[in-house]
Amino acid sequence: MVITVPATSANLGPGFDTLGLALNLRNEIEIKPSNITSIEIYGENAEYLRSLKRNFFVEIFSDIYKNLTGKEDKFSFKFNNKIPLSRGLGSSSAVIVAAITAAYEMAQVPYKKDKIINLALNYEPHPDNITPATLGGFCVAKLKKNRVYFLKKFIPTNLRAIVVIPNKPVSTAKSRNSLKSHYPLKDVVTNISSTAMITAAFFSEKFDILKYIVEDKIHQENRMKLMPELFRVREIALREGALMSTLSGSGSTFFNLAYKDDAYNIYSALKDNFKDFNVKILYFDNVGVKVYN
Template sequence: MVVRVPATSANLGPGFDTLGLALNLYNTFSVTPARLSSIHIAGEGEDRPKLRVDNVFVKIFNEVLEFYEYPRRHYKFSFHNDIPISRGLGSSSAVIIGAIVSAYHIMQKPLDTNEILNLALCYENHPDNITPALCGGFNIAMLESNKQPTKNTHKDSIFGSQKTRVVSMKTPISSDIKAVVVVPNTTISTKFSRRTLPKKYSTKDAVFNLSHACMLSAALLKGDYTLLREASGDRFHQDVRMKALPILFAIQKLALENNALLSTLSGSGSSFLNICYADESKNLAELMQKSFPKFRVFELEFDNMGATLLES
């Protein structure tokens, strides 16, 4: 059984913890019944022994099986990771969604989007990455309340007493636009990054972000990409996070000077998402690679499928 999950880019400027989209860069997870359990990792993270010893995928996979009282067995786990780790491209969400979806397929349990997202919330408290990882496309996601779910293996407490759930809407992204993602070789910890953000925001800044997030969403929903640049302004998080790695300002400046429709920090960084028309993506990618030769540059399409079963 093989499941593929896309990379994701969240926030998109003003849509803090709310907006996200999927990219055609993937982690692939293979789970096969075996006499003895084993883990093999190729690609990103293959040189990190801790990922084998304390593997998050295996932990979540087993917890989901236990949650549904499925018989415990041994499995051979093989992972091929193309999503850079700790770079703001949803590598954690890919693992979470991959583990839950894989468990559902092993149990031959029908996939329920809302159910899976609510399980995923037990491992990631914001929905902007997990939603596009599961559903693909451009997603607007919100939580029903301000209370965050807690990890609890008791079935009634998750589905009966849990007061927070994901409400989301997905729309496919046109092939008229593509993404050029610049990936620095420096990580920015999401946990550390969140600690640097203000605890309070003014009404003026809140209205600014609200209006820009609405306009950005409308532009992507309607396909009016000329609005993306103006609509991607942010006063909540982006500048504070970029100051941890000032070269990100240079990436953004270069992109916007060379026909990028949108240029924003991807998640908490350090990757930078640049959206442009498809016929201009190659030139922009080459320019970025030439200007920042020590960084990785990906020219990507948008993924509208989300988590996909490749082999049953």
């Protein structure tokens, strides 16, 4: 069995822990029955991941497979990672979603994707990444009483993502510690209105309005101060025609949305100005986690 899962970009500015979308940058895992458990890791951060005593994917997969079947069968796992760690591209959510899905597939137990999303909450309490990783597309998600309520919208093929991946990570925990504990009412209202407008823009496909209404007063500015170069990334992207330019998750990656005809100019300007960063043009993913048997 081969399972693939997309990277994600969450928050999208004001949509803190609520908005997210899937990018066609995929981790791939091959799983086979075996006499012994074996693990091979290739791609992004492979050397670091090989050095760890625990493999998060294998632990989740094994626990759920045993719960479903009552068995402790052995498997070989081969990982080909494309999603970098601790860069705000949903690497943890990708592992969780893929591991749960793989366990159900290998156990041959029927499931629906909303089941995967809600099981993933046991490992990742924020639905803004796990939902698009599972479903693909643009997703709005709300957590209430340990259940995720969500809506998904197909992202049109005339759009591209230009992501700027810095050469150093930002810890999600450290990033969250940079946030305030209290906010003025006017700032909260700004985020509510901006999040509502972004959602409406995606669902109505009126993307030109995004450049006027994407405004965050809750988290972005403080998080970006941990890597001040990101302010310049946003400035250049918007100047060159990006529809929106936001911190991806908790960072350090910056996400930029553009029409496909504008994507290369934005990419070139960012690449010229940030030679030490990894700049990519990506398609969007509208499928989410996929399995090939």
